[in-house]
Structure formats: C-alpha cells, structure tokens
Amino acid sequence: MGEQYSDKERESIRTIFAKHRNAGTSIADAADMAGIAPSTYYSWNEEDDWNKANGWNKGDGWSK
DSSP: OOOOHHHHHHHHHHHHHHHHTTTTTOOOHHHHHHTSSSHHHHHHHTTTTHHTTTTOOOSSTTTT
16 A cells, blocks of 8 residues: 555645646656655545545645
C-alpha cells in the first residue's frame, strides 16, 4: 500500500497540482511536479472520501 497523507499534506499537494494543471500541464506532469503519482491523483479525485466531501473538486484545476 502507498504512503498515507494527512489532510493538510493533501491540500498542499492539491494546490501545487492545481497550479500546474491550470497552466495547461498534463495530469501526469502536474502530478509529478506535485510529488504524487498519476494513480494517486485519480484515486484522490474519484474514490476518496476527501473528494466526496468536495475537498478536491473545487473548480480550481484539480479535476480538470
């Protein structure tokens, strides 16, 4: 199983990811720049309880 991140760490990663994604970077490259695997992005964006509570899909590029 992969590394577990706290909500604070996830928010920091999400912010970095969204910045690069909004600049037109691919999901794979934005994930790399944020220090996560693309599979982590998809896991957090689709199946995660944090996402279900609107923690990741805030219209700022995370789910683009």
